[in-house]
Amino acid sequence: MAAEKISNITKKEFTYRGKTVEELKGLNVREFAKYLKSRQRRTVLRQFQELEKFITKSKERVSKNKPIRTHKRDLIIVPEMIGMKIHIYNGKSFVGAEITQDMLGHRFGEFAPTRGRISHGKAGVGATKGTKFKSKK
Numbered sequence: 001m002a003a004e005k006i007s008n009i010t011k012k013e014f015t016y017r018g019k020t021v022e023e024l025k026g027l028n029v030r031e032f033a034k035y036l037k038s039r040q041r042r043t044v045l046r047q048f049q050e051l052e053k054f055i056t057k058s059k060e061r062v063s064k065n066k067p068i069r070t071h072k073r074d075l076i077i078v079p080e081m082i083g084m085k086i087h088i089y090n091g092k093s094f095v096g097a098e099i100t101q102d103m104l105g106h107r108f109g110e111f112a113p114t115r116g117r118i119s120h121g122k123a124g125v126g127a128t129k130g131t132k133f134k135s136k137k
Contacts, residue, residue: 055078
């Protein structure tokens with residue numbers, strides 16, 4: 001009986017504002033902008049030429065089996081980028097990011113953090129009053 005319940009559960013297909021990924025990939029950048037929130041829509045409509053230029057360059061690099069590396073952290077992720085592995089500069093090195101459906105409408109910079117996580121260690125000798133007069137061997 002439990003096996004029957006599991007087989008009846010199907011994986012829910014991903015949709016973005018009621019559209020499937022295949023439908024979104026059929027749209028060009030300006031048509032996709034209609035489905036974004038206002039701030040992202042404004043950015044995409046102002047930068048659509050830059051976005052299209054980036055997409056054509058990245059498709060050329062993929063065809064040549066070269067990595068896609070970019071310093072452009074402000075570009076909005078559009079459906080044509082889904083499945084690409086893009087290396088985004090974080091100020092020190094290039095951080096790899098596999099573009100998935102969930103990233104639509106977000107910016108590149110969100111997936112390449114500029115500040116690392118801090119893990120604080122113990123205080124050194126002389127750093128606290130209790131260790132002030134201990135020998136520093």
